[in-house]
Structure formats: C-alpha cells, structure tokens
Amino acid sequence: MQRRFLPGWVVLILLLVAASALSVAVGPGGFTGAKLSAVMDLRLLRLALGIIAGGVLAVVGASLQGLLQNPLADPFTMGVASGAALGASLTLVLGRTAGAFAPVGGFAGALVTMLVVYALARVRGRVTVTGLVLAGVIMSFLFSSLVMLAMILGRRTLGEAVYMMMGHLGAVFTGTTVWLFGAVAVLSVVGCAWLFSMSRSLDIMSSGEEAAETLGVDTQRVTKTVFVISSVLVGAVVSFTGAISFVGLVVPHLVRMLFGPEHRRVLPGSFVAGAGILLLSDVLARNVVPGGLPLSIVTALVGVPFFIYLLRSRL
Amino acid sequence: MKRSPGFWGPRAPGLAAAAPVGQCRPEGNLRHLRNLRLLCAAALTIVLLVAVCGHRPSVESGLRVVSLVPSVTEIVYAVGAGKTLVGNTNQCNFPDAAKSVYKVGDFMSPDLERIVALRPSLVFLTLPMHRQMLERLNEMKVPVYVSRPADIEAVFKEIDTVSQLLGRRASGESLVAAMRRRLDSIPVFADTPRVYVEISGTPLMTAGGGTFINELLARAGGRNVFESSVQEYPVVDPEAVLQADPEVILLLHPDMSAQDVAARIGWGGISAVKHGRIYDELNEDLLFRPGPRIVDGVVLLAKLLHPGH
Numbered sequence: 001m002q003r004r005f006l007p008g009w010v011v012l013i014l015l016l017v018a019a020s021a022l023s024v025a026v027g028p029g030g031f032t033g034a035k036l037s038a039v040m041d042l043r044l045l046r047l048a049l050g051i052i053a054g055g056v057l058a059v060v061g062a063s064l065q066g067l068l069q070n071p072l073a074d075p076f077t078m079g080v081a082s083g084a085a086l087g088a089s090l091t092l093v094l095g096r097t098a099g100a101f102a103p104v105g106g107f108a109g110a111l112v113t114m115l116v117v118y119a120l121a122r123v124r125g126r127v128t129v130t131g132l133v134l135a136g137v138i139m140s141f142l143f144s145s146l147v148m149l150a151m152i153l154g155r156r157t158l159g160e161a162v163y164m165m166m167g168h169l170g171a172v173f174t175g176t177t178v179w180l181f182g183a184v185a186v187l188s189v190v191g192c193a194w195l196f197s198m199s200r201s202l203d204i205m206s207s208g209e210e211a212a213e214t215l216g217v218d219t220q221r222v223t224k225t226v227f228v229i230s231s232v233l234v235g236a237v238v239s240f241t242g243a244i245s246f247v248g249l250v251v252p253h254l255v256r257m258l259f260g261p262e263h264r265r266v267l268p269g270s271f272v273a274g275a276g277i278l279l280l281s282d283v284l285a286r287n288v289v290p291g292g293l294p295l296s297i298v299t300a301l302v303g304v305p306f307f308i309y310l311l312r313s314r315l
Numbered sequence: 316m317k318r319s320p321g322f323w324g325p326r327a328p329g330l331a332a333a334a335p336v337g338q339c340r341p342e343g344n345l346r347h348l349r350n351l352r353l354l355c356a357a358a359l360t361i362v363l364l365v366a367v368c369g370h371r372p373s374v375e376s377g378l379r380v381v382s383l384v385p386s387v388t389e390i391v392y393a394v395g396a397g398k399t400l401v402g403n404t405n406q407c408n409f410p411d412a413a414k415s416v417y418k419v420g421d422f423m424s425p426d427l428e429r430i431v432a433l434r435p436s437l438v439f440l441t442l443p444m445h446r447q448m449l450e451r452l453n454e455m456k457v458p459v460y461v462s463r464p465a466d467i468e469a470v471f472k473e474i475d476t477v478s479q480l481l482g483r484r485a486s487g488e489s490l491v492a493a494m495r496r497r498l499d500s501i502p503v504f505a506d507t508p509r510v511y512v513e514i515s516g517t518p519l520m521t522a523g524g525g526t527f528i529n530e531l532l533a534r535a536g537g538r539n540v541f542e543s544s545v546q547e548y549p550v551v552d553p554e555a556v557l558q559a560d561p562e563v564i565l566l567l568h569p570d571m572s573a574q575d576v577a578a579r580i581g582w583g584g585i586s587a588v589k590h591g592r593i594y595d596e597l598n599e600d601l602l603f604r605p606g607p608r609i610v611d612g613v614v615l616l617a618k619l620l621h622p623g624h
Contacts (some may be wrong), residue, residue, distance in 0.1 A: 027552070027554050028552045028554045028555045028558065039554045039581065040556075040579030040581075041580050042553050042580075042581040043553055043554075043558065045580060045581070091442065102517075154424065156515070157514070157515060157520065157548060159515065159520055159548060159550060160515050160517065160518075160520070163517070163518045163550065164517075168518050168550075170518040170519060170550070170552060170553060171517070171518075172516065172519060172553050172579050172580075172582075173579065173580045174571075174575050174576075174577070174578040174579050174580065174582070175578045178580055182437060253487055292550055292551075292552055
C-alpha cells in the first residue's frame with residue numbers, strides 16, 4: 001500500500017465503520033437497552049446484507065466499466081440487475097416452495113441475461129464493446145417491463161414490484177434462507193477476490209481492446225470471465241435485495257478520484273465504499289420516512305447530483 | 316339514480332289535486348270531502364308506487380348487467396339476479412355459476428370492446444381501479460354504478476342499492492337483515508389481541524387503518540398493530556413488527572407458510588411465534604371482498620382470535 005493513498009483508505013474505512021455503527025444503532029426499533037438486544041439479530045443480518053450487496057454492486061460496476069472502457073457500465077445498464085430481478089420475481093410468483101429459491105432464480109435470470117446480451121453483441125464472431133453496452137441497455141428495459149408483467153400476472157401488489165425494481169434491505173431470513181445467504185456471502189467474497197486477481201488484465205483492457213490484444217491479453221477470455229462472475233454475483237445479491245441502482249455506477253467513479261484508475265486499488269476501494277454508501281443510504285431510507293423507502297430512491301438522490309458534478313467537472 | 320324533473324312531470328296534476336286538502340275542510344261538505352279523500356288516496360298511491368319502483372329499472376327481463384367487480388358479482392347472485400349478468404371478470408369466481416359467465420377480461424384490466432359488445436344496460440365498476448373505464452363508458456352513455464364501500468355498513472347499503480337497481484329489493488333487504496343478525500351475534504370480546512396482518516413477505520407489507528381488513532379485525536375482537544398507518548398497504552420494517560409484538564399473525568399471501576414465519580431469525584421473541592398463533596391458508600376472498608360474505612370473514616377472524624368461544 002503506497003503511502004500517498006493512505007488518507008484515501010482511512011476515509012473509506014472510516015466511512016464503512018461509521019455506516020455500520022449507524023446501521024446497527026439506529027432503527028425503528030429504538031436506540032438503546034433491552035429493545036436493542038431484541039432487534040440485534042435483525043440488524044446484524046441487515047448489516048451483513050448491506051455490506052455484501054453494496055460491495056458486490058460496486059466491484060462489479062468497477063470491473064464492467066474498466067472492461068468495457070465505458071463510464072456508464074454497471075450491473076443496471078448491462079441488464080444483469082433487471083434480469084436477476086426478473087428471475088427472482090418469477091420464482092416468487094411461482095409460489096411458496098419455489099419462493100424460497102429466489103436466489104437461484106435471480107442467479108439464473110442474471111446468467112441468461114448475460115448470455116443473451118453477449119449473443120446479441122456478437123457480430124461475425126467478435127464481441128464489440130459498443131454492442132455489449134447497447135444490448136445491455138435494451139435488455140435492461142425489456143426485463144424491467146417483464147418484472148412488472150410477471151408481478152401483475154402473478155396478482156402481486158404494485159408495491160412488491162416497486163420494491164423488486166428499486167431495492168430494499170428488509171429481507172427477513174428464516175433458518176433456510178439464512179444458509180442460502182451465507183452461501184451467497186461466501187460466493188461474493190470469492191467472486192470479488194477473483195475479479196481482484198484480474199486487476200492487471202482489466203488495467204490493460206481499459207486502455208483499449210486492440211491495445212490489450214497487442215500486449216498479449218486474451219480479451220475474449222477476460223470478457224467472458226468477468227461477465228460470468230458479474231452475473232453470478234449480481235444475480236445472487238439482487239434476489240435478496242431487489243435491483244438497487246446507482247451504487248454500481250457512481251461508487252467506482254468516486255474511488256477512481258481517490259486512487260486513480262488502477263484496478264488493484266479501485267476494486268477493493270469500491271467494495272469498501274460501496275458497502276459504506278449503501279449502508280448509509282439504508283439508514284436514511286428506513287429512518288427518515290416511517291415505513292421506509294425503496295433504496296434506489298435514496299441512492300439516486302445521492303448519486304445523481306454527484307454524477308452531474310462529475311460530468312460537468314470533466315467537460 | 317337521480318330523479319329527473321321530466322319524469323315527475325306527468326304526475327304533477329295528481330299532486331296538484333292533492334293540494335286543496337286543507338282548504339276543503341272548513342266548507343263541511345261531506346260528499347265533496349269523500350271525493351277529495353278518494354282523490355288524495357289515489358294520488359298518494361301513485362306517488363308511493365312511483366317512489367317505490369317507478370324510477371328504477373324494474374323490468375328484470377330487459378336487464379343486461381356487466382360486473383367488473385368480484386364483490387358486486389357476488390351480490391348480484393346473492394339477491395337472485397344472476398340471470399341478468401351477461402359479463403364479468405376472470406376474478407369473479409363465486410358462486411360457481413359466476414365462473415361460466417362471459418369474461419370481459421381481468422378485474423385489473425377489463426376490455427372496453429367486450430363490454431360494449433354486450434350492449435349492457437348497467438355496468439358495475441369500482442374506483443380507482445376503473446377510472447378510465449368509467450370515463451369511457453360515461454362518454455358512450457352506458458349506465459354505470461360505482462361500487463366503493465368503505466366499511467361494513469356501506470356494504471349493507473350497497474347490497475340495498477344493487478338489489479333495487481336489479482329490481483330485487485325484497486331479496487336485498489332480507490339478505491342484509493340476515494347479515495346484520497349474524498354480525499350482531501358475534502359477541503363483544505373483552506380481550507382484544509394484537510394482530511399483525513402480512514399481505515406480502517418480500518418486502519413485508521401490512522394493512523393500515525382505513526382498510527376493510529382493519530375493520531373486520533376490530534369487529535372480530537382484535538387490534539391491528541399497524542392501525543395508525545396512513546397508507547392503506549404500507550411496507551413495514553421487520554423491526555417495527557418486533558416492536559409491536561403481535562399476539563396473532565395472519566398470513567394473507569402465498570409466499571410463506573406459518574412454519575416459515577415461525578422460523579424467521581430474530582422473530583422468536585414475538586408473542587405470536589412463542590405461542591404458535593400464526594395462521595395461513597385463510598380464504599382471502601372472505602377478508603378482502605366487500606360483498607355478501609364479508610360477515611363470514613368477521614366470523615372466520617373471530618374464531619381465530621378467540622378460539623375458546
């Protein structure tokens with residue numbers, strides 16, 4: 001760890017610690033004493049879910065942005081988040097027994113989306129970056145509509161559809177689903193570590209696909225690997241939280257401002273910052289308005305002004 | 316149904332003839348008085364007849380009714396006017412006969428063309444679900460009745476109105492009387508357990524005050540823990556449920572079973588979980604449809620909340 005990046009790391013880790021502390025301490029169930037111990041199980045699980053979800057979304061966003069050399073790439077614009085939401089919705093609509101396997105549905109939905117996006121972007125045997133982004137955006141729109149359709153045909157309330165498409169950390173775990181979540185958490189850590197191990201290739205890829213090939217990087221293989229890992233991680237996370245937007249898009253940019261473009265710093269930085277920002281958003285979402293808000297409302301309220309600032313300062 | 320001024324026009328002479336009653340007394344002419352009495356009686360009879368049935372579409376055979384509201388469909392059958400029903404929705408599943416009626420689409424999205432093609436003389440719909448449909452039907456001058464009961468009392472009133480519209484006033488009255496008797500037979504319970512109603516598990520959603528289920532719970536001797544919510548069907552934080560510590564949990568969605576809820580992590584301290592008072596597989600139509608079976612819903616809840624009685 002180079003010395004000049006130390007302040008950045010301190011800031012990010014302090015952010016995560018403070019957000020975690022707030023997330024555990026503040027909630028509708030009260031702040032102190034006996035009341036706190038009664039809701040502790042809930043809050044700790046919520047904390048774990050927030051860290052995993054925020055971390056995974058930001059790391060996947062950072063990897064996709066680097067891989068595709070496109071500042072707008074994230075789990076949302078690539079259609080993966082919507083695809084995962086669709087998969088999770090379908091399992092929910094299918095009924096009680098299937099509903100417990102929403103993570104599997106979400107994972108399958110994300111994987112299918114990635115395959116479709118990849119196939120659509122494949123022209124004359126080659127996958128182009130522009131093609132991937134365009135196909136991703138199109139699929140994202142399509143699957144968002146299909147989530148709505150599935151919810152309406154499944155006679156679900158619009159509220160459920162909204163929360164599926166805008167995210168929340170209010171998942172209630174049972175003995176079975178907590179194991180599934182544990183598996184997802186392990187998978188997430190492994191997946192993020194795998195992406196981290198590809199930092200060097202991602203660095204070269206982000207300087208341009210052709211340049212990367214002349215430098216001996218197997219771009220097709222790197223693209224495929226990143227895509228599969230991304231869809232597995234996002235699919236698993238979204239099935240628990242619904243599709244949370246802006247974390248995957250904005251956080252990597254924020255981290256690059258602190259650490260520069262090198263992925264061996266951007267990826268772990270994104271994990272920490274993503275987790276911290278998502279937890280903070282959740283603290284706001286559940287405490288400001290009684291009953292709580294869908295998470296994406298808060299992440300968008302925070303993310304959009306920041307993104308506009310980013311846009312104007314770069315012009 | 317408004318009384319149009321034009322409709323009363325032809326009866327006006329009869330009413331005018333009834334007017335001099337007060338004036339003729341001082342004269343003391345008996346025969347004259349008897350004639351006047353007869354006239355008065357005749358006028359009164361006409362007025363009463365008109366008031367009772369004259370201004371309503373009482374010709375049952377000519378009625379072509381389309382119901383876009385499952386609860387109204389139930390009312391139509393319950394007052395014995397099922398034969399007038401020429402169209403209803405996919406959700407109109409009670410009584411069995413309602414299933415075989417021509418379907419004009421979903422409750423959420425009925426098809427205007429199918430409705431109009433039936434040349435209905437009356438369409439039942441509800442708001443806010445059918446706002447656009449209402450506007451279109453108004454434009455096309457198709458008679459509509461908007462069903463929007465806010466509480467059990469309003470359901471009684473609606474059964475009255477619907478039965479009159481269908482020329483089945485007597486059946487409507489006896490149905491309401493029977494429902495009232497049944498409702499009044501439910502005792503007032505001294506203890507009112509705290510109840511959490513879950514209508515979705517992902518995320519947790521419940522029913523607030525101002526909803527039908529809220530009133531049904533109150534009538535059945537229970538207290539909705541989220542009664543104070545302004546929203547009708549709010550999303551709730553799992554922590555808020557822990558805080559409210561419900562003594563009974565009613566699951567009104569297919570996502571989870573009672574066992575699943577009992578196994579929720581962190582929920583072990585809730586009274587309902589500790590005492591195993593979580594109920595699933597309830598007939599949701601009894602609890603959500605403001606129709607003739609609404610009292611059955613109250614009875615169902617009362618039996619769950621007060622098993623000793």
